[in-house]
Amino acid sequence: MLEAARALSELAAELGIDAATLSVAWAAQNAAVTAPIISARNFEQLKPSLVAKDLMLSAAVYACMGALSPRPAPATDRLEEASS
Numbered sequence: 001m002l003e004a005a006r007a008l009s010e011l012a013a014e015l016g017i018d019a020a021t022l023s024v025a026w027a028a029q030n031a032a033v034t035a036p037i038i039s040a041r042n043f044e045q046l047k048p049s050l051v052a053k054d055l056m057l058s059a060a061v062y063a064c065m066g067a068l069s070p071r072p073a074p075a076t077d078r079l080e081e082a083s084s
Contacts, residue, residue: 001069008022021052021055024052025056026057029056
């Protein structure tokens with residue numbers, strides 16, 4: 001997990017985007033995610049997540065992020081995941 005976080009931070013730095021923004025944008029574009037869950041203790045921490053609503057990831061960046069950690073097996077009650 002630490003390696004995935006480090007790789008995400010490096011990718012975000014390369015793109016000039018906050019890692020939180022990048023993560024929330026990825027989750028928002030993921031068909032398996034109904035809605036990204038974000039959290040913050042104050043507005044300064046919340047800002048990067050809110051910026052994600054305006055960020056559309058390219059297919060290459062989306063795929064790169066998806067490859068940062070192993071994909072879990074689909075749940076047996078979510079057959080739509082089995083076909084992707």
